[in-house]
Amino acid sequence: MRSRYSAFVVGDVDYLLATWHPSTRPASLELDRGQRWYRLDILGRSGGGMLDTDGTVEFSARYRLDGIAGEQREVSRFVREDRRWFYLDAL
Numbered sequence: 001m002r003s004r005y006s007a008f009v010v011g012d013v014d015y016l017l018a019t020w021h022p023s024t025r026p027a028s029l030e031l032d033r034g035q036r037w038y039r040l041d042i043l044g045r046s047g048g049g050m051l052d053t054d055g056t057v058e059f060s061a062r063y064r065l066d067g068i069a070g071e072q073r074e075v076s077r078f079v080r081e082d083r084r085w086f087y088l089d090a091l
Helices: 002-010 013-018
Strands: 036-047 054-065 068-081 084-090
Touching: 002 013, 002 036, 002 054
Parallel strands: none
Antiparallel strands: 036 054, 054 068, 068 084
């Protein structure tokens, strides 16, 4: 989760697509270069341990866009395949 947030911060579209599960991954992704992410708070999680194959992360991510502060709150689902975690979708 934190690595995907960092990818949003630096605009690393390739990493975001590579860590998105193939069953839900879009063909392309365009980020708004004017959007500045500046804070991530993990509010909760379930699963995601060493022996788990899935998990969820609830988070709040704060950003600025055109001088206006905003927040994205989400419960993200992740799945592990071949020892790699992938973002699946949001609940």
